[in-house]
Amino acid sequence: MARVDFTHDPAARSWVESANGHSDFPVQNLPLGLFSPSSERPRGGVAIGTKILDLGAVAPLLPQDAGDAARLADSSTLNNLLAAGKDALRALRHGLFRLLTDPAAEKSARPALYPVDQCKLHLPVHIGDYTDFYAGIHHAVNVGKLFRPDNPLLPNYKYVPIGYHGRASSVRLSGEDVVRPNGQTMPPGAETPLFGPCKRLDHELEMAIWVGRGNALGHPIPIKQAADHMAGLSILNDWSARDIQAWEYQPLGPFLAKSFHSSVSPWIVTMDALGPYRIAQPARPESDPAPLPYLFDSDDQQNGALNVTMEVYLSTARMQADGQPLHRLSQGSMTAMYWTVAQLFTHHSVNGCNLSTGDLLGTGTLSGATDESKGSLLELTRGGKVPIRLPNGESRTFLEDGDEIVITAFAEASGFVRIGFGECRARIAPSPQWEL
Template sequence: MTLTDHTHNPDARSWVLGSENHADFPIQNLPFAMFSSGGSKKRVGVAIGDMILDLAEAADFMADDARKLGELGSRADLNALFSCGAEAMRTLRHAIFDLLTDGGKQADIEPLLYRASECGLHMPFTVRDYTDFYTGINHATNVGKLFRPDNPLLPNYKFVPIGYHGRASSVRVSGSDVTRPKGQTKAPDADAPSVGPSKRLDYELEMAVWVGQGNELGAPIDIADAKKHIAGIGILNDWSARDLQAWEYQPLGPFLAKSFHSSVSPWVVTMDALAPFRVAQEARPEGDPAPLDYLFDEDDQATGALDVTMEVHLSTAKMRDAGQAPMCLSKGPMTAMYWTIAQLIAHHSSNGCDLNPGDLLGTGTLTGNMPDSVGSLLEITNGGKEPLALPNGETRTFLENGDEIIMTAYAEKAGAARIGFGECRGRIVEGPLG
């Protein structure tokens, strides 16, 4: 169990103007990202309020144990830094916290801060492998009902964390345009499929889990040690072409309907920052099977879930032209996961598969148990049968060109400082596929 310490004190204050009570990045958060400024090369930055601290430059003002870690801030991704492990990252967190709260160090550190609005943000990790899980049981049930009303969940769902290997090469950072995919679809009454742009393009509200330390091939990660292998989490939008998916997913599962684009937020919120928001995994309903031994750990069940709230907003081209704010489509909890993050790590490696620093795991769409907490248009519109009415008179069943999806997430509770994840956004464009 990760304990809270002085870095989580809600009364702690940084000398950085604007960081106090910042909605996303107060001193209690300190997430990591890759940034660039003024045409400079990419390097590691740490968010504090509306500013970004250059980690490599700040390393010169740290004690020896943290300095060596900080020097990894000159790398072009976060892979090497987070491969150092959870204990090392905690040491670095403490050092950064000290630099940003000690007024005596302000004169040295203030020149190393860059205004975030003037910086570019990039992919946080170099992603070698991407696995998308299906842990949102409410989403799985809702989607299952569309295709199998009498048997929405297949028998294996409550025994094994379901997932598939996604396409790492098409993962992009927030703000990248999403080109409408082209592929095969088949209407129910058609004799043969046709090829063309997807007409049922959708988003999926997920969280991104980033792997820190990996494991050797053939050496599974024990459930009790799994938390040590988690670098942190962010936001993930697993864009989905539902019409391509309906035609191609049997018998082997998602392929082109998922591989065209996946969006991730640039900021990695560490598990240390999230320590105040760890909660017990929700008890399984009576009659559900208990996790098999390799997936069960008492500490993980007591503290392995995260009390994080996720939101998704839609901005259409007409809304932007009229100066209208994005519309909130849904708001739901990360606690909708049927399996904990540690269980995903343990299961993924249970056959000897090696995980590596920078590997990306998606939670799957996290739909809550309320009508306003669903995580996809597929669910909101009942498979496209019930169009969604927008405030400006437009309607949507699925996404149209020019639509922009903005996802945010945050954690807050009494007695702790609220921390956030920034945003994950993407705009649909027609592009060269026509």
């Protein structure tokens, strides 16, 4: 059920001046992250305008339940806080909102504020497992058409939330370079595969879903209880080596083409913060099958989608050197998901699989129905056949060394302020040299 309370009041103002009118981090957002000021230890914080509020430092200023939650965040990861569940996250949100909107609290709390540009950000949680879904139906159709023009979607797609087990060890924070991967490829007309750097490196426009409270092995998560296990969302760029993938993915699916790097934004926007932006799941075409009973819940269908907009920008090495602005490649929406977040949680666990606190679930590439909303270069260039022309005269089919991809995301709804997710940014670095 969508939840809206006093923390979403659009008229609320904070004594943290930079939060008022901030496009990403007004007081109505309060996303969670891990930071370290100067050379100090990492600990939990909340983004508020251009500042970060140290959760451990303000714990004594909060009501007991909120203070207890804040102390759980005073650690080198946020896993303990997320494991405490949605009630603890809600108590913390309520306590922080009151603290940051009460002028009488400013004198006591202001020493716990740090300028974000003077802090180092870290991966917010220890990620034990990573699953990437394929929930964007337009992306699935677009890619399917490249290989199966007459039959782009396989029969199982509209019955089963498709996913694969990704590589948690190579998830990195926004800002870290992506090293161009090496691997095997089979060029057209070749008789044997070649080894070398990927030539068709691509971005993928995705959102990351963080698992809060986990479930025990052998105990699936019913769809009506799925919301109890969701902590929040971040931006995800699950980089793809398309030429390596084309050679290796049959018959078992993605491997080296997907395991070399995944970039995630630093701030976790909680599910409570997203309450006003929940909308009805887009209706399926009448010809599509209804979800099987274990995947269907009427409230989830009415409130399970999210009105989150995502944008992908490119900056080439020449653009950076010339001081030119980022060029927007596409704009997409989470409403492109054929399955809701709750359906992903329930299906993932229906066989008894145990999700754990800090696990990362990727939505899959979220392309829209138009050319302007395609979430990967594979789609934008029709498999590399139609180059993208950039304002400075350059062109791209796939990413070159020195290129930088920046993804942003935000949520909007009538009668509420806009909240954002920050950015997920990474530059392509040259492939390492191998002696064979």
